Amino acid sequence: MRVLMTALVPSHLMPMVPLTWALRAAGHEVLVAGDTDVVRSARAAGLDGRLIGGSGTTRQQQTRPGAVTMVGRGALEQRAESEWAAVGARWRHRLGGYLDDFVALGRAWQPDLVVTDPVEFGGLIVAGALGVPGVVHRYGPDDITGPLLRQAVVQLRDLAREYGSADGFPAPALLVDPSPPSLLPEGEDDPSLLTRYIPYSGTAELPAWAIEPPERPRVLVCLGMWHGRHIAETGTLPPGFRHVLDACAQLGAEAVLPIDAEYHPLLGELPATVRVVDRFPIGPLLRHTAVTVHHGGSGTTMTSFVAGVPQLVLPGDKPFLQTTARLVERSGGGISLAGEEQQHDPRLVRQALADLLGEEHHRKAARAVGAEIAGLPGPTELVRTLEGLI
Structure with a gap:
């Protein structure tokens, strides 16, 4: 099995690193795609990486998720349609900085599966373009993944179709949540698969x-x-x-x-x-x-x-x-x-x-x-x- 993995920022990649090790130990191939910092973090974890969209200040600005991820579920669900349209425009601008490279990488590497963090929507667009399952891996307790993905279906539908996802922005084949039941937010109803959290935040020589x-x-x-x-x-x-x-x-x-x-x-x-x-x-x-x-x-x-x-x-x-x-x-x-x-x-x-x-x-x-x-x-x-x- 060949797995293409992506994350918006290094801190979103960290919770997925133990999974990459398990995939490698089971004989599967893993390639991490992202910006300079994400690829650097992948290399430090012993993983192969591929830079997409170039590097530097412009790239970093384009890959920032925007203020929408800085609010809780209540505030998200209270947003007006016009506010979501503005958020969608920011998402499309960000993705426009590297989606060509990302889809091209996917078509060249031909993964069987794409794993992405909850706010790197490019991962699911690539999965839809390639016709392979896309898996969303949360980074811990949160109450924004569901509302954001539901809005991505609306705001990124046409963009996903442009890149070959016939059904628009695809729903994830699986939501992975590294949280125990006691840390799930109130009213959490997303059909997530709960998995054990394995701490990883890099390595160091210990004094x-x-x-x-x-x-x-x-x-x-x-x-x-x-x-x-x-x-x-x-x-x-x-x-x-x-x-x-x-x-x-x-x-x-x-x-x-x-x-x-x-x-x-x-x-x-x-x-x-x-x-x-x-x-x-x-x-x-x-x-x-x-x-x-x-x-x-x-x-x-x-x-x-x-x-x-x-x-x-x-x-x-x-x-x-x-x-x-x-x-x-x-x-x-x-x-x-x-x-x-x-x-x-x-x-x-x-x-x-x-x-x-x-x-x-x-x-x-x-x-x-x-x-x-x-x-x-x-x-x-x-x-x-x-x-x-x-």
Whole structure:
């Protein structure tokens, strides 16, 4: 079996990497198509990649999904028809930057199957053009995949037909969801196949401190990509995360802050209990981590649950991250400070962190979700399901 895989951005590719390894181990071929960053990430994971649409600033702008992915299901379904038409125009502009290359690659490589993330609509258009099954692989808990795909049927119908998909924008043959039942959003009715989440966020040479047990409780603080832009623009950490670092010092905990080295000089003076390191995979750190603090990204959320580590989520004003934060809190395995007023209050931040460090019921709940994840069928079983689609 020959599988063509694509993702809009590297973070969307990461949850699919364990599946690619299972496909390769079963004797199948995998080719990852995407922009420069996606192909670079594929190569780092030991996978073959193919650049589509060129590279550089223009390509990066064209492949950004747009603000539509930055909202939750409620806001999506409340959009007026004219708003969706404007969104569709942005989608068509983005796809126009590389769809010719993508379809040509598909016709040359002749895959039996296309696997794509939920917002890289080009993957399903290529599958429709080639007449092969298209599979959508979610990156974790979300409540936007269904509404977006339903709108793609409307907004991208003519574009898909131009490239040879006779029935317009095709429905996926399968939706793969690496989430346990307890983390499915309320009212989730998409016919997804649940599969076990296997953490992967790259590889690194681990320093001794990452392997040895710490002398004091360790809090792992993970910032999102837009937090880097905030630091670059303001020269400061976002207030909520700054309060977390201060609270760690007050509570006698060690804070580990993995962040790109370019931002280190901009962080200013930090408590002595903070260890600032260059960004690297968080999975190995979680063995000795008491609490993770993050913005609500699905990768950090799911990796923390796999390790049974309770979480403090600071999603800011982004509804799709607030969805994840709400699910974390609903599980009992974490606390969400969703509003900016909450996140900017140092007393609330300190109390939430103290509860997570001191209350055992959060850890028990996180471990229960981890056990639920471990009980789901893994990539090997998913490979058999994909083989059955051919």
